Amino acid sequence: xxxxxxxxxxxxxxxxxxxxxxxxxxxxxxxxxxxxxxxxxxxxxxxxxxxxxxxxxxxxxxxxxxxxxxxxxxxxxxxxxxxxxxxxxxxxxxxxxxxxxxxxxxxxxxxxxxxxxxxxxxxxxxxxxxxxxxxxxxxxxxxxxxxxxxxxxxxxxxxxxxxxxxxxxxxxxxxxxxxxxxxxxxxxxxxxxxxxxxxxxxxxxxxxxxxxxxxxxxxxxxxxxxxxxxxxxxxxxxxxxxxxxxxxxxxxxxxxxxxxxxxxxxxxxxxxxxxxxxxxxxxxxxxxxxxxxxxxxxxxxxxxxxxxxxxxxxxxx
Amino acid sequence: xxxxxxxxxxxxxxxxxxxxxxxxxxxxxxxxxxxxxxxxxxxxxxxxxxxxxxxxxxxxxxxxxxxxxxxxxxxxxxxxxxxxxxxxxxxxxxxxxxxxxxxxxxxxxxxxxxxxxxxxxxxxxxxxxxxxxxxxxxxxxxxxxxxxxxxxxxxxxxxxxxxxxxxxxxxxxxxxxxxxxxxxxxxxxxxxxxxxxxxxxxxxxxxxxxxxxxxxxxxxxxxxxxxxxxxxxxxxxxxxxxxxxxxxxxxxxxxxxxxxxxxxxxxxxxxxxxxxxxxxxxxxxxxxxxxxxxxxxxxxxxxxxxxxxxxxxxxxx
Numbered sequence: 001x002x003x004x005x006x007x008x009x010x011x012x013x014x015x016x017x018x019x020x021x022x023x024x025x026x027x028x029x030x031x032x033x034x035x036x037x038x039x040x041x042x043x044x045x046x047x048x049x050x051x052x053x054x055x056x057x058x059x060x061x062x063x064x065x066x067x068x069x070x071x072x073x074x075x076x077x078x079x080x081x082x083x084x085x086x087x088x089x090x091x092x093x094x095x096x097x098x099x100x101x102x103x104x105x106x107x108x109x110x111x112x113x114x115x116x117x118x119x120x121x122x123x124x125x126x127x128x129x130x131x132x133x134x135x136x137x138x139x140x141x142x143x144x145x146x147x148x149x150x151x152x153x154x155x156x157x158x159x160x161x162x163x164x165x166x167x168x169x170x171x172x173x174x175x176x177x178x179x180x181x182x183x184x185x186x187x188x189x190x191x192x193x194x195x196x197x198x199x200x201x202x203x204x205x206x207x208x209x210x211x212x213x214x215x216x217x218x219x220x221x222x223x224x225x226x227x228x229x230x231x232x233x234x235x236x237x238x239x240x241x242x243x244x245x246x247x248x249x250x251x252x253x254x255x256x257x258x259x260x261x262x263x264x265x266x267x268x269x270x271x272x273x274x275x276x277x278x279x280x281x282x283x284x285x286x287x288x289x290x291x292x293x294x295x296x297x298x299x300x301x302x303x304x305x306x307x308x309x310x311x312x313x314x315x316x317x
Numbered sequence: 318x319x320x321x322x323x324x325x326x327x328x329x330x331x332x333x334x335x336x337x338x339x340x341x342x343x344x345x346x347x348x349x350x351x352x353x354x355x356x357x358x359x360x361x362x363x364x365x366x367x368x369x370x371x372x373x374x375x376x377x378x379x380x381x382x383x384x385x386x387x388x389x390x391x392x393x394x395x396x397x398x399x400x401x402x403x404x405x406x407x408x409x410x411x412x413x414x415x416x417x418x419x420x421x422x423x424x425x426x427x428x429x430x431x432x433x434x435x436x437x438x439x440x441x442x443x444x445x446x447x448x449x450x451x452x453x454x455x456x457x458x459x460x461x462x463x464x465x466x467x468x469x470x471x472x473x474x475x476x477x478x479x480x481x482x483x484x485x486x487x488x489x490x491x492x493x494x495x496x497x498x499x500x501x502x503x504x505x506x507x508x509x510x511x512x513x514x515x516x517x518x519x520x521x522x523x524x525x526x527x528x529x530x531x532x533x534x535x536x537x538x539x540x541x542x543x544x545x546x547x548x549x550x551x552x553x554x555x556x557x558x559x560x561x562x563x564x565x566x567x568x569x570x571x572x573x574x575x576x577x578x579x580x581x582x583x584x585x586x587x588x589x590x591x592x593x594x595x596x597x598x599x600x601x602x603x604x605x606x607x608x609x610x611x612x613x614x615x616x617x618x619x620x621x622x623x624x625x626x627x628x629x630x631x632x633x634x
Contacts, residue, residue, distance in 0.1 A: 031618050038616035254611075261617070262607045266591055268621040273590040274583055276625065290579045294571075299355035300578070301348050304585040308593065 001029055005036065008136060013075070013109060016136045020111055023128050034128055037135035044077070044134035044141045045244055048159030050184060052146060056191045057165045059227035060236075061144045062108070067237045068140055069107035077138030078110040079129050081122065081145045081155060109138060123154035124267040130158055156184045157260045160253075161243045163187045163236070166205065168197035185220050186243045189236055193224035217250050218243060273311075280311045318346055322353065325453060330392070330426060333453045337428055340445050351445055354452035361394070361451035361458045362561055365476030367501060369463060373508045374482045376544035377553075378461050379425070384554045385457055386424035394455030395427040396446050398439065398462045398472060426455060440471035441584040447475055473501045474577045477570075478560045480504045480553070483522065485514035502537050503560045506553055510541035534567050535560060590628075597628045 007015035019037075022030045049064075051057035058080070065076045111129060113122075126143065133141045145155050156162050164185035188205055190198055202222055209220055221239045225232035247253045278286065289307070292298035324332035336354075340347045366381075368374035375397070382393040428446060430439075443460065450458045462472050473479050481502035505522050507515055519539055526537055538556045542549035564570045595603065606624070609615035 035616050035618045038618070039613050042613055257611060258607055261610050262603065265603075265607060265610065265617045265620060268617050269594055269624060270587045270591055272621050272625055273594075274587055277586055277590075286579070286582075290575055290582060293578050293582065294574060296356050296359055299352050300582045300585050301352045301355070303582060304589050307586060308589055 001033075005033065008037070011137055016109065016133070017111075019136075020129055020132055023132055024113065024125055034131065037132060040135040041131045042134065044130075044139040045161070046130060046134070046159045047140050047142045047240060048156045048162035048184075049142055049144045049165060050146070050156060050162060051165030051167075051189075051191070055165045055167045056227045057144060057146075060165060060189065060191055060225060060233070061142055063227050063230055063233045064237060064240075065108040065142060067233055072139075074107075074137065074139040076108045077130075077133035077141040078108060079126060079133065079141065079143045080110060080112045081126060081143065109133070123158075124264070124271055126155050127158055127264050127267070154263065157256075157263070160247060161186045161240050163189055163240065165189045165191050166201060167192045168195045168201045186218065186247075187236070187239050188220055188222045189232075190222060190224045191227050193232065194226050198224060217252075218246050277307050277311050281307055318350075322350065325354070328454055333426065333450070334428075336453075337446055337449055340449055341430065341442055351448065355448060357452040358448045359451065361447075361456040362478070363447060363451070363476045364457050364459045364557060365473050365479035365501075366459055366461045366482060367463070367473060367479060368482030368484075368506075368508070372482045372484045373544045374461060374463075377482060377506065377508055377542060377550070378459055380544050380547055380550045381554060381557075382425040382459060384550055389456070391424075391454065391456040393425045394447075394450035394458040395425060396443060396450065396458065396460045397427060397429045398443060398460065426450070440475075441581070441588060443472050444475055444581050444584070471580065474573075474580070477564060478503045478557050480506055480557065482506045482508050483518060484509045485512045485518045503535065503564075504553070504556050505537055505539045506549075507539060507541045508544050510549065511543050515541060534569075535563050594624050594628050598624055 004015055004018060008019055019033060021027075023034060047064075049057055049061050051060075061078060061080075065078055068076045111133070113126060113129060130141055130143060143155060143159055162184050164187075166188065168190070188209075190201055190205070192198075202224070205222055209222075221242075223232055223236045223239055225236055227233070281289075289298065289303045293300050293303060321332055321335060325336055336350060338344075340351060364381075366374055366378050368377075378395060378397075382395055385393045428450070430443060430446060447458050447460060460472060460476055479501050481504075483505065485507070505526075507518055507522070509515075519541070522539055526539075538559075540549055540553045540556055542553055544550070598606075606615065606620045610617050610620060
């Protein structure tokens with residue numbers, strides 16, 4: 001453990017991979033590890049990239065990562081939140097290290113996360129993975145997610161700058177408006193912009209953005225990209241950087257960070273509290289309670305109160 | 318409160334709406350209310366309907382509800398989990414009662430839920446709304462959700478039978494496979510099946526279903542529908558009913574219900590525990606902790622441990 005921490009601090013990439021696996025699996029000692037690396041975090045630019053399956057988002061993320069890698073000596077981190085199989089615990093790459101090579105000269109580190117099986121929820125696990133990559137020295141750290149949902153929104157909040165990827169056709173005009181994705185985006189990328197309907201989609205996005213309250217310091221730009229050829233990727237990177245600089249001067253940024261830190265603390269609390277309850281009443285006690293609920297002998301609300309009494313007697317209710 | 322409970326038990330629809338609002342907002346007394354109505358729940362058939370925005374899912378749900386309403390004297394309940402705006406706390410209809418009239422003779426009760434702002438999470442709030450509708454006497458209760466994500470999967474687990482709605486084109490062939498939605502569906506509806514590509518989509522779904530392990534008692538049927546005209550809706554309803562009957566005899570159904578009840582209990586616990594911590598340390602204490610975390614003076618993992626000590630001193634860790 002101590003040796004691992006040392007290797008991690010020296011910037012060893014295999015140590016990073018091993019630490020991430022431990023943290024994601026909540027192996028013994030992972031909380032202590034998170035505690036000791038946390039003070040070194042907070043330096044990386046965190047960029048969220050959100051888009052539906054089929055939007056070419058992964059290709060775009062890889063291109064962006066290569067672009068960033070070409071500009072500095074830092075290793076670029078990618079956290080891919082992969083919902084490919086919610087019931088099979090998704091695609092955990094585990095200790096496998098996928099380092100891009102081709103055009104990025106081995107300077108991109110990718111971590112695929114399962115979307116299921118996290119006791120404290122996906123957003124909590126994703127926060128920790130970002131913290132670890134950040135503390136290790138990756139910069140920027142890009143977080144790639146799909147679509148919509150509370151988890152997605154929570155994950156988007158981890159990012160300083162969020163990019164929403166849309167594609168022409170596919171009803172994205174409606175989707176963009178319907179799914180509330182407009183509020184998430186600081187920068188919009190219209191990918192596959194060589195396809196029919198790119199202009200129509202851009203107009204729809206612009207119209208939706210025009211509905212935003214006046215006086216916002218930052219007006220989200222719309223960038224047309226073709227991830228497969230790399231077209232527009234440099235401009236997209238420039239807009240992301242411009243947004244980073246603009247947000248740094250925006251007083252609302254600190255309010256946003258405060259909210260994110262608070263929600264994260266609450267998520268950690270929830271995870272730790274549930275672990276204590278399970279430790280106190282045991283697997284057998286929990287299963288007996290579930291049986292009583294299933295037969296409608298008990299109700300889950302009263303049972304929850306009782307379990308709380310076990311773990312924290314006499315608490316204020 | 319007592320009067321409200323009485324009216325609720327008499328089947329008053331305005332009482333139902335008021336109770337749902339209280340439960341969703343966690344107004345004082347809502348847990349007591351849930352406790353007292355829980356024993357009357359468990360009778361309704363719970364049907365999940367999942368599909369991306371633009372799939373015509375809402376129209377299909379309305380048609381199905383009308384179909385069910387025509388077959389019995391029960392009022393059909395619809396819980397629409399509406400992600401239209403994650404940041405603006407969505408579309409809470411509040412006390413507004415939307416009763417369908419047209420072809421359903423006022424026998425359908427619809428509740429739209431916000432996807433944000435639930436302390437215990439969306440799935441917890443949705444479970445409670447389904448329990449209340451069920452205890453009130455609605456049958457079936459249909460839960461309408463979009464797309465993918467952990468919340469979605471958790472909500473799908475509330476349902477005895479889940480219908481996945483797909484549409485031709487729109488890259489749904491890829492989406493279906495990529496998003497792990499295949500594992501959720503007990504019945505597949507190909508809506509807008511008068512459009513080009515319905516046959517291709519059906520083949521893709523069938524091929525994906527053929528990958529499922531042999532020996533499953535239930536083979537998910539695929540039904541072609543055109544929600545706008547009502548075509549195929551009766552057949553869809555028949556397949557849902559057939560699935561309900563088949564699952565009733567499947568030993569795995571009780572294992573599935575047990576898992577769902579267990580997860581629900583844990584979600585209630587989380588919500589109650591966080592409420593206790595907030596009560597114990599106060600808003601001021603929490604904000605001070607967040608400030609220390611933001612400056613990297615403290616780390617959130619140690620702070621969480623400390624807050625736990627406050628609420629449950631001497632607990633097993």
